Amino acid sequence: MGPPRLPGATPSGIVLARGEGANVYCTDDNRYVDLAAGFGSLLLGHQHPQVVEALTRQSQMLLQALGDVYPSESKVRLLEALAETLSSAQKRSKEDRRMLGILGQSGADALTAALKTAVLHTGKSGVIAFSGSYHGLSYGPLAVTDLRPSYRAPFAGQLAQNVHFVPFPRDHETAERCLALVEPLLAQVGAVVFEPIQGRAGVWPAPAGFWKELCSRARAQGVVSIADEVWTGLGRAGAWFATLAADAEPDLICLGKGLGGGLPISACLGPASIMAAWSRKEEVVHTSTFAGAPLATETALATLDVLRTDQLIVRSHNVGESFLAELREQLHMLKGTAVRGQGLMVGVDVGDFRGQGRGVQKALLERGYLTTSGGGERNVLVLTPALNIEPELLSSFATTLREVLQKMA
Ligand SMILES: Cc1ncc(COP(=O)(O)O)c(C=O)c1O
Numbered sequence: 303m304g305p306p307r308l309p310g311a312t313p314s315g316i317v318l319a320r321g322e323g324a325n326v327y328c329t330d331d332n333r334y335v336d337l338a339a340g341f342g343s344l345l346l347g348h349q350h351p352q353v354v355e356a357l358t359r360q361s362q363m364l365l366q367a368l369g370d371v372y373p374s375e376s377k378v379r380l381l382e383a384l385a386e387t388l389s390s391a392q393k394r395s396k397e398d399r400r401m402l403g404i405l406g407q408s409g410a411d412a413l414t415a416a417l418k419t420a421v422l423h424t425g426k427s428g429v430i431a432f433s434g435s436y437h438g439l440s441y442g443p444l445a446v447t448d449l450r451p452s453y454r455a456p457f458a459g460q461l462a463q464n465v466h467f468v469p470f471p472r473d474h475e476t477a478e479r480c481l482a483l484v485e486p487l488l489a490q491v492g493a494v495v496f497e498p499i500q501g502r503a504g505v506w507p508a509p510a511g512f513w514k515e516l517c518s519r520a521r522a523q524g525v526v527s528i529a530d531e532v533w534t535g536l537g538r539a540g541a542w543f544a545t546l547a548a549d550a551e552p553d554l555i556c557l558g559k560g561l562g563g564g565l566p567i568s569a570c571l572g573p574a575s576i577m578a579a580w581s582r583k584e585e586v587v588h589t590s591t592f593a594g595a596p597l598a599t600e601t602a603l604a605t606l607d608v609l610r611t612d613q614l615i616v617r618s619h620n621v622g623e624s625f626l627a628e629l630r631e632q633l634h635m636l637k638g639t640a641v642r643g644q645g646l647m648v649g650v651d652v653g654d655f656r657g658q659g660r661g662v663q664k665a666l667l668e669r670g671y672l673t674t675s676g677g678g679e680r681n682v683l684v685l686t687p688a689l690n691i692e693p694e695l696l697s698s699f700a701t702t703l704r705e706v707l708q709k710m711a
Pocket residue numbers: 341407408409410411413436437438439497501502530531532533558559
């Protein structure tokens with residue numbers, strides 16, 4: 303399918319009606335190439351047949367089970383599949399490879415479970431987090447979220463106080479400074495939480511080797527390292543787990559967004575040696591009625607299966623590399639732009655352009671491309687298409703983006 307055609311539309315506030323692969327249609331039946339893909343959650347695109355089949359099948363069998371009391375067999379299979387996926391990507395010693403998980407419904411749920419795990423395991427409530435971080439907006443994750451003061455300000459009085467923010471290492475110099483600040487804090491806290499590539503802050507990776515160093519320093523002090531891979535995980539950033547691909551060994555990994563193939567589900571995964579902190583004789587202390595409900599566990603299983611059989615992780619890496627190169631090629635003459643990313647998690651900084659991210663986003667919508675914007679000033683165009691998107695659609699987009707920015711310059 304070629305670039306989109308918009309029959310006389312002037313899209314501003316569109317309402318979405320249906321999706322098909324990498325395309326989405328609004329209620330006026332205009333087609334858009336979907337480079338946002340449900341804020342990065344549609345790893346397989348819209349209406350993937352295997353996801354739809356899993357959903358249909360499960361809807362005729364069992365809609366709800368009983369959490370951990372009497373779980374669905376689908377939930378058990380998913381936890382096993384996730385444990386296997388993580389364990390085979392790890393380099394940990396054999397005895398530490400047995401992975402356990404807690405399921406939730408959102409990325410914020412997964413972060414909540416991880417932060418609680420760290421408290422139970424270490425007995426310490428202090429946390430180190432990063433400037434510009436985004437971990438979700440329910441109270442636990444919000445306390446370790448720094449992006450946009452407006453997210454926190456009205457609720458500051460109810461947020462956990464024991465959080466130390468250190469600068470996110472966008473370059474080597476900051477990385478050095480950050481490690482120097484972290485070192486004395488490690489003696490005081492139970493957890494350090496980080497996004498391997500900051501997504502909502504505008505797609506910022508850290509210098510090579512930084513996460514490895516951070517995780518090993520944390521481990522040396524008995525501090526639980528939590529990798530928030532809600533966005534980067536499951537191939538989005540070109541690897542099953544971005545932290546493991548960067549040679550780091552976090553204690554806990556949080557997944558969300560793409561896990562359910564479009565249905566809400568998330569997971570906090572970690573070795574049995576740490577997750578054992580949850581085991582107790584009395585009543586369970588963390589649960590939620592719909593966590594790991596059968597429809598989402600089935601679509602998650604289907605998603606993992608397609609990612610593996612269609613080799614979408616390596617495809618994301620390769621297609622992402624070409625896309626980044628094409629964007630750099632198209633935009634290199636345009637002052638004030640910068641292209642960042644890994645796999646199919648791409649940010650185009652359009653800071654110097656009129657209207658910045660949102661203005662560019664609107665102009666692109668008028669040309670038939672659905673995008674989102676991020677960064678503190680919404681100055682970054684965020685591109686997170688389906689991992690199976692046709693590369694031709696990405697090439698056409700790179701050309702269109704140059705044309706749009708040239709017009710706005
Ligand atoms: C890195 C990261 N962590 C956590 C979350 C929160 O996920 P959710 O919106 O599903 O609660 C997000 C959402 O964008 C995210 O990007």
